[in-house]
Amino acid sequence: MSHLTLRAEAPGCADSGVWLTCIACGERFPPFAEIRYTCDECDGLLEVRYADLPTWDAFEGTGVWRYAAALPFDTGVTLPEGDTPLHDVPRIEAALGIDRVRVKHEGMNPTGSFKDRGMTVGVRVARQVGVDRLACASTGNTSAALAAYGARAGIETLVLLPRGKVAAGKVAQASLHGARILEVDGNFDTCLDIVQDLARRGEVYLLNSLNPFRLEGQKTIGLEILEQFRDEEGVYPDRIVLPVGNAGNTAALYKCFRELQESGALAPEEVPALTGVQAAGAAPMVEAIEEGNEQTRRWEEVETRATAIRIGNPVNAPKALPGIRETGGTAVAVSEPAIVRAQRDLAESGVGVEPASACSLAGLRKLRERGTVGADEHVVCLTTGHLLKDAEAAVRAGTEPEPVPGTTGGVLEHLAD
Ligand SMILES: *Cc1c(COP(=O)(O)O)cnc(C)c1O
Ligand SMILES: [Zn+2]
Numbered sequence: 001m002s003h004l005t006l007r008a009e010a011p012g013c014a015d016s017g018v019w020l021t022c023i024a025c026g027e028r029f030p031p032f033a034e035i036r037y038t039c040d041e042c043d044g045l046l047e048v049r050y051a052d053l054p055t056w057d058a059f060e061g062t063g064v065w066r067y068a069a070a071l072p073f074d075t076g077v078t079l080p081e082g083d084t085p086l087h088d089v090p091r092i093e094a095a096l097g098i099d100r101v102r103v104k105h106e107g108m109n110p111t112g113s114f115k116d117r118g119m120t121v122g123v124r125v126a127r128q129v130g131v132d133r134l135a136c137a138s139t140g141n142t143s144a145a146l147a148a149y150g151a152r153a154g155i156e157t158l159v160l161l162p163r164g165k166v167a168a169g170k171v172a173q174a175s176l177h178g179a180r181i182l183e184v185d186g187n188f189d190t191c192l193d194i195v196q197d198l199a200r201r202g203e204v205y206l207l208n209s210l211n212p213f214r215l216e217g218q219k220t221i222g223l224e225i226l227e228q229f230r231d232e233e234g235v236y237p238d239r240i241v242l243p244v245g246n247a248g249n250t251a252a253l254y255k256c257f258r259e260l261q262e263s264g265a266l267a268p269e270e271v272p273a274l275t276g277v278q279a280a281g282a283a284p285m286v287e288a289i290e291e292g293n294e295q296t297r298r299w300e301e302v303e304t305r306a307t308a309i310r311i312g313n314p315v316n317a318p319k320a321l322p323g324i325r326e327t328g329g330t331a332v333a334v335s336e337p338a339i340v341r342a343q344r345d346l347a348e349s350g351v352g353v354e355p356a357s358a359c360s361l362a363g364l365r366k367l368r369e370r371g372t373v374g375a376d377e378h379v380v381c382l383t384t385g386h387l388l389k390d391a392e393a394a395v396r397a398g399t400e401p402e403p404v405p406g407t408t409g410g411v412l413e414h415l416a417d
Contacts, residue, residue, distance in 0.1 A: 118209065
């Protein structure tokens with residue numbers, strides 16, 4: 001049993017420290033008394049709100065829970081997660097002709113992606129509300145993370161994956177951590193439709209990024225980047241470039257910046273420009289930004305080697321589009337060869353990432369070539385998942401093994417050729 005303390009003591013009381021607010025109509029709901037993922041009134045997306053927002057001096061310790069003062073709980077179901085490296089990449093910096101480029105490698109989380117930051121909070125909430133079955137739709141990494149955190153919490157876990165469309169390493173993780181894996185005849189968006197129906201019927205507790213508590217955990221990516229960059233570079237970054245799938249991270253980073261501004265911890269001119277990158281074969285967010293639309297159009301057919309962002313209907317678009325616009329950012333689509341090149345460039349700097357993660361660098365290169373990103377900028381590229389997540393893609397992008405004889409002489413002869 002959990003002995004953890006809840007910051008908002010009075011369940012159901014909208015005036016306690018934590019509540020949910022609909023981003024469309026403003027309706028308030030109690031955070032844990034009942035389970036809901038969208039607004040009862042208008043079906044809008046929900047956001048977690050706090051009576052007190054912390055300043056920098058409220059944070060202590062390491063990892064996600066360093067930022068407990070900005071989260072609904074003091075601690076959670078932890079493996080632990082966060083505290084990921086912010087790599088220097090001097091060769092990439094020089095090649096791009098940008099003053100400062102750092103790479104925040106979220107692939108260094110316990111299950112190899114940033115999804116762990118969301119799950120440490122989301123599964124803690126699941127415990128709070130007392131559910132006995134967790135579920136998610138996934139392009140792979142969400143299922144790996146949920147399986148691990150569900151196992152840690154001792155709660156049954158169900159994952160819905162698009163059949164034949166998920167990298168083997170990610171399925172292996174979900175499988176070994178003991179989740180039930182349902183391979184759906186359909187794409188990711190179909191899986192999400194089904195799991196949302198199951199959640200509405202009370203069959204499962206939904207831990208996709210539609211769940212507003214997951215985004216609270218992912219908000220700590222922003223807090224960590226800002227602190228690390230400031231402590232090492234003396235300033236906050238001008239821009240954060242990230243791959244976009246369901247746009248949960250984009251929404252979470254925007255929320256992070258808004259809360260810091262509200263508490264006075266970040267000046268308006270210090271807010272980084274949120275810059276989203278999608279693969280050209282799955283780019284509804286880029287389309288919405290380029291056309292100035294309030295909403296994304298659902299793409300029925302999506303294709304890219306960046307399987308983690310092979311998503312045609314980004315559920316968090318209503319939260320993320322204003323984030324890109326109001327921080328002065330942009331969105332850009334990148335080609336498959338550009339993704340491979342960026343994956344190689346990162347790997348040659350010692351940073352091993354999966355294809356979706358390489359999109360951030362591919363997008364930065366494209367925006368630099370266009371002149372959208374200036375030479376004097378300080379940029380952070382977010383790399384979301386580890387190279388080993390998709391070993392097959394890495395092998396395809398990497399160098400060929402060379403067969404040699406089983407003798408030193410034979411090897412020397414081969415090397416001399
Ligand atoms: C989930 C995921 C993304 C997409 O993140 P969103 O928050 O859905 O936009 C990108 N890269 C990797 C590796 C992921 O696992
Ligand atoms: Zn509403």
